[in-house]
Amino acid sequence: MKIAVDIRSASGEKAGKGWFTFYIIQNLLEQDQKNHYLLYAQNKTPGFDKYKNAQIKVINSKGILWHYKVVKDIQKEAPDIFIAPTSYIIPVLLPKSIKTILVVHDLVSFFYPHMHNKKAAFIERFLLRTALKKAKKVIAVSKNTKNDIIQKFNYEKNKINIVNCSASDDFKPVEAGSLSSFIKKTNLPANFFLAVGTLEPRKNYINLIKAFGRVNKRYPNYHLIIVGNNGWNYEQIYEEIKINYLQKKVHILGYLSGKSLNNLYNLAKGFVFPSLYEGFGIPPLEAMKCGCPVIASNTSSLPEVVGESAILISPHSVSEMENAMLSLVKDKNLCDNLRQKGLKQAKKFSWKNSAAKLLKMIKKL
Template sequence: MNIYINARFLTQSVTGVQRYAIELVKHWDQLLEESRDDREQFSITLLAPRKIIHKLELKHIKVKQTGTFGGHPWEQLVLPYYARKGLLINLCNTGPLLMRNQIVTIHDMAVFEYPKSYSFLFRNAYKIIQKALGIRALRIMTVSKFSKSQLMAHCRIKENKISVVELGKEHMQRLEPDREWLNHHQLAKQNYLLAVSSMNPSKNFSNIVRAIEMLEGVDYQIVIAGGTNGKVFSAAGLPHSDKVKLLGYVTDRQLKALYEGAACFLFPSIYEGFGLPPLEAMTCGTPVIVSRSASLPEVCGEATIYCNPNDPTDIASKISQVMKDTHLRQSLSVKGLERASGFSWEKCARQSWDVVKEVVQA
């Protein structure tokens, strides 16, 4: 049985979606190492455009680069030709519209819920693609019960066609933190609040800054990582704050150092299909404040402090509550580590591989 994986993600920068795809493929390769029966039954190939930027060390999954161009045209025109004699697995929200023999992971319905976060062409293209795949694909995988309910509401996908497979956290455990970089930025351990935010409106950057402006006489630093450069405060319509140390883009090793050194992690996002950053923070033992929105309560359970993402006053209050109470932070750290232990890429891989085999055997 030929199984092909849409590996367009190997040409893209890593966000949560690409992280999921990379970790899943690596752990599927490990499952094949453990199962001779699966190795004999399935031939698995990553189909990718020519210009890949991530190279995975795999023993049992082949990589084949195809076509002369990339992006959506490659995915819609080249990919289905090379995958025509097998089952195609798409892990990053999209797939070729002309194929039926495929499985698709759709992580969220952000283009439906928060269309203003995306360009006109992007959001409308994704709406068409995701609705069509919901109808044509043999099975849909998603990352939370919340996202499953969204898929059913926006794309009218039948409940029994959707499988929920949660993400993992071992990628954060494997990283060696870049503590020298932390020292370079003069960030003392346990003496700063950390937030990770992009300019996507659903990440709630504006209310993070408004909440921070309400904090008076704080004796700790406030650090925001993320975005494409250090000029995000000057973007139109966003508040400015002299209280914030803005780091811009950080590497994975730098991010782990930030998590481990922070007294608290703040993530008041309005919309998340899963919410990987809070899970990463809990994995590092960092106390977490998140919004009681979308999938975040499903992921974080009782291991965090919740805030109202639409109320900067409440966000500021929760920051003060956590930062002033050492015992609360210690309790949240223990609860977060325990909560994070229930998530793993190995479990994600086994559950999703079971979905693949169910489709093959149907």
């Protein structure tokens, strides 16, 4: 079979959807040498060149024009299957003769449109219903997302397969000697909480900063490190830091990946993920793979991701967030317990297994 895939989000600095595309397609290509793959990208995308049965097709355009050019090329190539890991535009434009596997990460545009980029929210709300109708099969990245699709669109549950995200195997515990060297190079504070994710309203950083401010009053030697690019409507987050006079205690580092992020997970007193809504939530898994105690929201997909291996809090309660952080500061046994449970929980997810589920779907189409 000939299979076309949109890998546009797998290049450059990646967030959740980009990492899903990058790892699920890499692992799919590792497991499937029989089918031929056409990988559509906007830029040169490292990580796929070594696969002999994959052809990378770079389409040099932007925005909607890129999608139209890809559709035109797909029609010329006439693949049997098209996999859409992130965007709904191409699935809507393609003829039904090309079987589409549509990936739905979340329904944030429907449930929290006021907390999402307005343009992106409009496009998703306008296209998703049609994309779902045309799709041969749908992938949901969590049980929660599957349930959201069924409830919102009265969708046939048998057409939806759950294919979870995971965390890279690059995230793992690091020896003390290597961490000491990293601390000296970076001048990190001795005690800090860590948060990872794009700076945008849905990630709920404002409540986190409020909660941390309370913790810092009792434990002035603690800091908060936030890793993530500025996203939509990020300015309020910086304003909240100023309002609480935390400019010297809250450190926003921008985008990080690889060894630097792995080291931060290993060194943090705890990882805090107070998001209001997630389709999956990869960062808590990354933290658990490193042995970092996790505090996470009790909403959407997060309880199924972290299981009983994290402290679950209401993202709307600053007091719950504060108390959870204080418990990690005070209780070493709790930290050790969460660390061991987290390492075990993280093993339940793997990109290899998720890619195997995708390949099974492909074979059945």
